[in-house]
Amino acid sequence: MNTITTTLSLLLKEAFEACGYDGALGVVTKSDRPELCQFQCNGAMKGAKLYKLPPFKIAAAVTEKLADHPAFLKVEMAMPGFINLTLKNEYLTDYINKTAADPAKGMPQLLAGKKVLVDYGGPNVAKPLHIGHLRSAIIGESIKRISLAAGGDAFGDTHLGDWGLQMGLVITELRERHPDWRCFASDFDPEKDTVPPIDVKELNEVYPCASGKSKTDPEYSRVAHEVTAELQKKHPGYYALWKSFMEVSKADMKGIYDRLNVDFEYWYGESDAEDYVEELLALLEEKNLLEESEGARVVRVSREDDNAPMPPVIIKKSDNSNIYATTDLATMIQRRRLFDPDYVWYVVDKRQGLHFTQIFRAEKLAGILKEECACEHLGFGTMNGADGKPFKTRDGGVMQLNALLDTAYEKALASLDPAKFRDEEHRKEVADRLSVASVKFGDLINNRSKDYVFDFDRFLSCEGKTGAYLLYTVTRITSLLAKAQKEGAVIPESLDTAVALSPAEKELLLTLADVGEYFEQAVTERAPNYIAEAAYRIASAFSVFYHDDRILSEEDEAKRANRLALCRMTKEKMEFLTHLLGIETVDVM
Ligand code: ARG
Numbered sequence: 001m002n003t004i005t006t007t008l009s010l011l012l013k014e015a016f017e018a019c020g021y022d023g024a025l026g027v028v029t030k031s032d033r034p035e036l037c038q039f040q041c042n043g044a045m046k047g048a049k050l051y052k053l054p055p056f057k058i059a060a061a062v063t064e065k066l067a068d069h070p071a072f073l074k075v076e077m078a079m080p081g082f083i084n085l086t087l088k089n090e091y092l093t094d095y096i097n098k099t100a101a102d103p104a105k106g107m108p109q110l111l112a113g114k115k116v117l118v119d120y121g122g123p124n125v126a127k128p129l130h131i132g133h134l135r136s137a138i139i140g141e142s143i144k145r146i147s148l149a150a151g152g153d154a155f156g157d158t159h160l161g162d163w164g165l166q167m168g169l170v171i172t173e174l175r176e177r178h179p180d181w182r183c184f185a186s187d188f189d190p191e192k193d194t195v196p197p198i199d200v201k202e203l204n205e206v207y208p209c210a211s212g213k214s215k216t217d218p219e220y221s222r223v224a225h226e227v228t229a230e231l232q233k234k235h236p237g238y239y240a241l242w243k244s245f246m247e248v249s250k251a252d253m254k255g256i257y258d259r260l261n262v263d264f265e266y267w268y269g270e271s272d273a274e275d276y277v278e279e280l281l282a283l284l285e286e287k288n289l290l291e292e293s294e295g296a297r298v299v300r301v302s303r304e305d306d307n308a309p310m311p312p313v314i315i316k317k318s319d320n321s322n323i324y325a326t327t328d329l330a331t332m333i334q335r336r337r338l339f340d341p342d343y344v345w346y347v348v349d350k351r352q353g354l355h356f357t358q359i360f361r362a363e364k365l366a367g368i369l370k371e372e373c374a375c376e377h378l379g380f381g382t383m384n385g386a387d388g389k390p391f392k393t394r395d396g397g398v399m400q401l402n403a404l405l406d407t408a409y410e411k412a413l414a415s416l417d418p419a420k421f422r423d424e425e426h427r428k429e430v431a432d433r434l435s436v437a438s439v440k441f442g443d444l445i446n447n448r449s450k451d452y453v454f455d456f457d458r459f460l461s462c463e464g465k466t467g468a469y470l471l472y473t474v475t476r477i478t479s480l481l482a483k484a485q486k487e488g489a490v491i492p493e494s495l496d497t498a499v500a501l502s503p504a505e506k507e508l509l510l511t512l513a514d515v516g517e518y519f520e521q522a523v524t525e526r527a528p529n530y531i532a533e534a535a536y537r538i539a540s541a542f543s544v545f546y547h548d549d550r551i552l553s554e555e556d557e558a559k560r561a562n563r564l565a566l567c568r569m570t571k572e573k574m575e576f577l578t579h580l581l582g583i584e585t586v587d588v589m
Pocket of ligand 1: 160
């Protein structure tokens, strides 16, 4: 379905054309002055230059043409040539009914027929997930859901960090601790020998320990590099050990992503790119793009009009090892082969911007993905603590994701009055959803490229732009509808276009009609904050309606039924939007 402004623009287009003007002038936008009108068209101003006429002449002609149009209650010309539009209630109500009945919930299908690969999450095996990975997971999941709702064939791939030096460090450290393990013996046989089970706690502790040692002990570091190279050549013992701790690590990560309602269609990793590195080198060679530089093999990607230095992309280091860029480019070959996407969106910290500019340029030079495929780096800012510095634990360490979610959960639980719940189980489930909703909304309400301050107490407040406020609003509607049903009311599926509307109802309807506009922006800018904003606006408009108008106690039958239908539609729209944000609603709070 078209958004409301696109729908109205089509009406204005006809009117401009009927008056002999270019239909492209009939662009309708939301009103800058809501006290005067709901929508406006400034096309006459543009037309004035085109036709060398005073703008009011054009606006007056178009206004006259639309005077009896059934969509409009008022069409007015305002000097010097604005066209101010206010809809008839019937028209607005009918539009809302149509969006509710539409299988795509009235959202414009901007990505129909497009394959969208969202590269997000990006966790590193054996390293515990930390809050740096939180934003990628939250934002990426929402972008994927928004793309699906826009008709795209969207799917997520984690791009696991499972093949770099950190793997060598882990193996080196495990070997120091457990030299007797069969996988370290020179006669290890993957057919007969087994690798002992590795405990996830030990695994998560091994990496920081090894990483610390490698920084102070050059010999340790040398060995770790050697082990990494051996692993990459699939040394039987190391490879078996790697496979075993990969499973443990992945299961651990999945647990955390489940808590966050984050779900990847694919769990490919850097290790899977290994199979495509030879092909990448051959392709770069064939296109004459590889150059020798200080013993390394590089691709030059600078352009004449660059105003900042653009270093070449290193494909093979002088010791013949692969680096981050090699893996990312080889992964593009894999992705072309497996998916042939139209878009690849990388939801990664904006500080990695240079890396992505480099590899996207290299990709275009080599023609790895299909010509019309667009790669984009959807960068995000840092999550800061109250002091404005990157979020830390109390003792100054890196806060781990599970610990952060546990704290959020405890606080959410403490905020819930036990008397409101069926039992403790119920209360815990709500606390779980509330804590995740608060964390996610606190992030998603900000434009992704901005840094923001993580302030869980504020996120948990039922006032203001918070996840808690959204969930609370939904529970209000749920309990109201349940009460109505108990009293025997039938809640209509659509609004009655003939029933008179109160100002608060009209405002709520306009806010619901506006969702498509926010959605369009969210898709074109790949920015979930517009969805978060739209959900918040509906919650606020609903609160005014709930406060100003009688609903259950309304005596006029038709009005009462219509208000119940409006409650139902508001709830459905809010549930749709929270779903796009990856947030689950609750029944009581
Ligand atoms: N594992 C990386 C990190 O922790 C993020 C990977 C992002 N995706 C990519 N295709 N480079 O920084």
